[in-house]
Amino acid sequence: ARMLRFGAKALLARLARIAPVQGSPRLAQAGCLKCAARGMCSENGAGTVTDHFATLGIQRAFVLDEAALRADYLRLMAAHHPDRHSLASSIEQAGSTDRSADVTRAFSTLSRRHSRAVHLLELLGAPLMEDTNGTALLGPDFLSEVMEARFEVDDPDTNVSRVKQLRTENEESMRAIHVDLEEAFARLSRAGDGLRAAGGDGVSGVSDELQAARVLTAKLGYLQRIDDVAADRLEREDEEWSTS
Secondary structure, three states, rough: OOHHHHHHHHHHHHHHHHOOOOOOOOOOHHHHHHHHHOOEEEOOOOEEEEHHHHHHOOOOOOOOOHHHHHHHHHHHHOOOOOOHHOOOOOOHHHHHHHHHHHHHHHHHHHHHHHHHHHHEEEEEEEEOHHOHHHHHHHHHHHHHHHHHHHHHHHOOOHHHHHHHHHHHHHHHHHHHHHHHHHHHHHHHHHHHHHHHOOOOOOOOOHHHHHHHHHHHHHHHHHHHHHHHHHHHHHHHHHHHHHOO
């Protein structure tokens, strides 16, 4: 009922404040020249994209063993720790520092399901764009539901029990999307070279399977943002309670 009080422009303006940050197609930066030399970049219709899976030496997949992922991260960080290269040349030390930054960035991206899915779409040449992540891709019904949940979580009049309930419901929705995304990316993986967008521009000409993965990933982004905000709200409430 609350959403009826907002016009279309107001709705879009409010949604812009809760929209998740997506991957950007403008990834052909100077840093990519370095990682390309190490075989960690991938060419697609959207440009040159750093392959974070290659950085960590693992296979591209939406479903990852998170314990193994963390173990790979710690192993690579130990290998490139400055203390292990204190006697190396300044060029080698700089290279080790760059490599450590690459590894940290890769782990940060792949350790969360939403950013992992966004990255997979970038590698497939069909990145999520800010201007295609709203009503054009998801429709007003889903976005209005997300807006209502986000506003209720943010509302200081919403008690803690209700915030916990909203978070639980949101987590259930996220788990359902995780399952659907796992199936969507598995189908894309079996399709092999058919993953790439036929149009070559990362948006037009995408297959139905790839478009389904884009929609699911966009939805997950909004739900992930609600979860983050709810978690932050509950943490603040705990801190206030413990100090009172």
